[in-house]
Amino acid sequence: MKVPLLDLKAQYAPIKKEIMKSIEDVVDSCQFINGPQVKQIEAMVAEYSGCKSAIGVSSGTDAILCVLMGLGIGPGDEVITTPFTFFATAGCVWRLGARPVFVDIDLKTYNIDPAKIEKVITKKTKAIMPVHLFGQLANMDPIMEVAKKHGLPVIEDACQSIGASNKGRKAGSIGTAGCFSFFPSKNLGTAGDGGMIVTQDEAFGEKMAIIRMHGSKPKYYHQMVGANFRLDTVHAAVLTVKLKHLESWSEARRKNAEKYNKLFAGVACVVRPYIAEGNVSIYNQYVIRVPKRNELRDFLTKNDIGTEIYYPLSLHEQKCFASMGHRRGDFSESEKAADETVALPIYPELKDEQINFVASKIKEFYV
DSSP, X not given: OOBOSOOHHHHHGGGHHHHHHHHHHHHHHTOOBSXXXXXXXXXXXXXXXXXXEEEEESOHHHHHHHHHHHXXXXXXXXXXXXXXXOTHHHHHHHHTTOEEEEOOBOTTTOSBOGGGTGGGOXXXXXXXXXXXXXXXXXXXXXXXXXXXXHTOOBEEEOTTOTTOEETTEETTSSSSEEEEEOOTTSSSOOXXXXXXXXXXXXXXXXXXXXXXXXXXXXXXXXXXXXXXXXXXXXXXXXXXXXXXXXXXXXXXXXXXXXXXXXXXXXOTTOBOOOOOXXXXXXXXXXXXXXXXXXXXXXXXXXXXXXXXXSOSSOGGGSXXXXXXXXXXXXXXXXXXXXXXXXXXXXXXXXXXXXXXXXHHHHHHHHO
16 A cells, blocks of 8 residues: 655645646736736735734745745844754844744743743844744744744744644734745645735735835835735646635544544654643644654555654754754754654545554554
């Protein structure tokens, strides 16, 4: 039996006609840039996320970069974030000449530990950027409290968590701005790169819309230096179709997670995902923590089971950040997660026999 980590063809097949019609409409109109579907998906995502504004951009990375630019982050500034995340989180800070200041994670959720944030705040700190990793919100209440105390904006890197919630509040709706990615493998993916910024501050949203157009408003008149961060109309059109299915897909992922959880209940060496109280996860990934992780992954690969390691090396240990002077042991929880976690197939179209097969092989490995 083969169990891929992700099967986008299985997702695409039942909505193929809708998708192709949406693309055809764009091609027929020849409105490839800023076509009506861009405004349509912005309105849909704003409503879905409980936000006042949504601004389509070219990728999740550019969403983060655009927000940082809008906040005036630059050389000499510091942005507090996590070392256990995709590179773009800290990479965007670095690109602007600022310094990412890492705070270790809570090993149960793999998200930034709010209790460790305040002690690293300095006069140079200009923002806090928690990441809602693997489809679950970070512990936002204490993060917002410390941010308010120090007058700092909060950027929610929600690139893996559109639709996830905490106490009824959707990802991206709590901080100054939220950033989504529509990379094809995400729960809500388009036909290439794409992203979106959401915010409750309509004035800030307008600023984001200007920055994504080279800082121009009106056309050819530049209030500020921006960039080309536009969301292509074709990608927007695809998203207008797929967003309608997102809730059912997320629910299917949660049901698959429940099945895994039951199957692993008696396996002491398998640490299952922990969902914090008040959180509803979208399970962008189903990540377990295990001993002999690399050996297990090799074994699963030989049995045609797809896996992935998110992430094998914490950001503070990446070569490009060597000048920051961090060493092994500086963020021990993040390092432990990088050494011991592995993601299993969790996509909505998984069959029960596939889930049972994955679990049986993991149990076999540890017997």
